[in-house]
Amino acid sequence: MQSKRLKVLMLGWEFPPFLTGGLGQACYGIAKAMSHYVDLTLIIPQSDPQFVIENTTIIGLNQLSEEDVTVERQEYHLEEVTEVVFVPMDISPYPIPVMKTIKKMEEIETTVKDTMDAREIRELYTTGNNYGVNIMEKVHTFAEVVTQIAMNREFDVIHAHDWLTFPAGMQLKRLTNKPLVLHVHSLETDRVGVGARNPQNKVYHIEYDGLSMAELVIPVSFFTKAQILENYPYINPDKIFPVHNAIDPLPERHTASHILQEPEKLGDYGYSKKPPSSNKKMILFLGRVTYQKGPEFLLETAEKLLKKDKEIVFVIAGVGDQQQWLMSQVVQKKLGENFIFTGFLSKKRVHELLERVDVYFMPSVSEPFGLSALEAAQHEVPAVLSKQSGVSEILHNVLKADCWDANKFANYLYALLHYEGIRELLAETSKKEVEKLTWEHASEQILRLYEKHLFIRE
Numbered sequence: 001m002q003s004k005r006l007k008v009l010m011l012g013w014e015f016p017p018f019l020t021g022g023l024g025q026a027c028y029g030i031a032k033a034m035s036h037y038v039d040l041t042l043i044i045p046q047s048d049p050q051f052v053i054e055n056t057t058i059i060g061l062n063q064l065s066e067e068d069v070t071v072e073r074q075e076y077h078l079e080e081v082t083e084v085v086f087v088p089m090d091i092s093p094y095p096i097p098v099m100k101t102i103k104k105m106e107e108i109e110t111t112v113k114d115t116m117d118a119r120e121i122r123e124l125y126t127t128g129n130n131y132g133v134n135i136m137e138k139v140h141t142f143a144e145v146v147t148q149i150a151m152n153r154e155f156d157v158i159h160a161h162d163w164l165t166f167p168a169g170m171q172l173k174r175l176t177n178k179p180l181v182l183h184v185h186s187l188e189t190d191r192v193g194v195g196a197r198n199p200q201n202k203v204y205h206i207e208y209d210g211l212s213m214a215e216l217v218i219p220v221s222f223f224t225k226a227q228i229l230e231n232y233p234y235i236n237p238d239k240i241f242p243v244h245n246a247i248d249p250l251p252e253r254h255t256a257s258h259i260l261q262e263p264e265k266l267g268d269y270g271y272s273k274k275p276p277s278s279n280k281k282m283i284l285f286l287g288r289v290t291y292q293k294g295p296e297f298l299l300e301t302a303e304k305l306l307k308k309d310k311e312i313v314f315v316i317a318g319v320g321d322q323q324q325w326l327m328s329q330v331v332q333k334k335l336g337e338n339f340i341f342t343g344f345l346s347k348k349r350v351h352e353l354l355e356r357v358d359v360y361f362m363p364s365v366s367e368p369f370g371l372s373a374l375e376a377a378q379h380e381v382p383a384v385l386s387k388q389s390g391v392s393e394i395l396h397n398v399l400k401a402d403c404w405d406a407n408k409f410a411n412y413l414y415a416l417l418h419y420e421g422i423r424e425l426l427a428e429t430s431k432k433e434v435e436k437l438t439w440e441h442a443s444e445q446i447l448r449l450y451e452k453h454l455f456i457r458e
Helices: 022-034 118-124 135-150 163-176 188-192 202-213 222-231 295-308 323-332 347-354 371-378 406-418 420-435 439-453
Strands: 007-011 039-044 056-060 071-079 084-086 097-099 106-116 157-161 180-184 216-219 281-286 312-317 339-341 359-362 383-386 399-401
Touching: 007 022, 007 163, 022 039, 022 157, 022 371, 022 439, 039 135, 106 118, 118 135, 135 163, 157 163, 163 180, 163 202, 180 202, 188 202, 188 222, 216 222, 216 439, 281 347, 281 371, 281 406, 295 312, 295 323, 295 406, 312 347, 323 339, 347 371, 359 371, 359 406, 371 383, 371 420, 383 406, 399 406, 406 420
Parallel strands: 007 039, 007 157, 039 056, 157 180, 180 216, 281 312, 281 359, 312 339, 359 383, 383 399
Antiparallel strands: 071 106, 084 097
């Protein structure tokens, strides 16, 4: 590494202890590891004063003082041209309007003449919900506030995580001409599908503008790089360099043999309302129950597997806009005794659950990475993964199939549940693989990309 310490301005949207998914975990892991090599300033919507990282200045908009900033207030209105369904924050980390059918949706932006002071900005980001139906107001305000803060600071690189911070990064680049690095953890085309390319989809065009403007794009997988090149035409492939996510070491090992005796902590026990018997094997689906995660392929796989073995329970740990659909299908197909819906679980409960289940299953349609698969490997839980995922590029001792191949998924799950030798071998070898995946290694890759592609010199 070069002798002069770089000054990196990093823009994030989630950060501990305020987490809803992998975005915040990744931002934290990268920031903590990079702080050993650079002078880091991290600006995020919500920070906790007690949460610090060595050699890092963390600025949370929920902590702004009165003299810090004042920004113009803007209101955003959605004119419903077709049926628009708002996905609330508690079931999606990207709760923007989702159309049931791909039709025209217009967003009308109205500027109001008054301003927002620091108190109002603090309130905007102190709700415990950095998303919600006013997400565009929060993204715009973030960009304005970040610009005012950053223009009074020295920095060499702008490093922005996901579309929510891209407008702020682009605005700073226009004003300072500093190199812009975009870290892509997820794409609108992952979340919505190819319909995201609709001219009225503002998120897609924010991503497109950012990808076009950036000097360096860091997706979390080669899968995501391919998605960028396929769905965002004319983006230069020579500036896209994937860096895989990593994972923090496992905390002190939990013993969770008691978890199934605590129904109020695990959630709904399905159609029967009774906990499964101890002889039943458990398959875990962990994550948002959304289109992106493949719930329809999960259900199809379950139907095929349960025809072979009724003594299996699918544990659905997470919430999402497809949850009610999946639950209704489970009841309709009379599979309730073989499904548990836990709802959202804390990180502690996730670790406890991973101590109890037999197999981890990820049938995602489009998964940029999939950090939960690494968590499963840490707990020596063998996995069946969709090939349409980033994590499958670095976990080799797992069983993989195309997301639509329910027959192969069912066969793989059956094998892991009934052939102890295969299960133990894959569990042991995948755990060894994940132990080598560190945020320190990821941050070193990022810094090498800085040096090589941003022409930063002493």
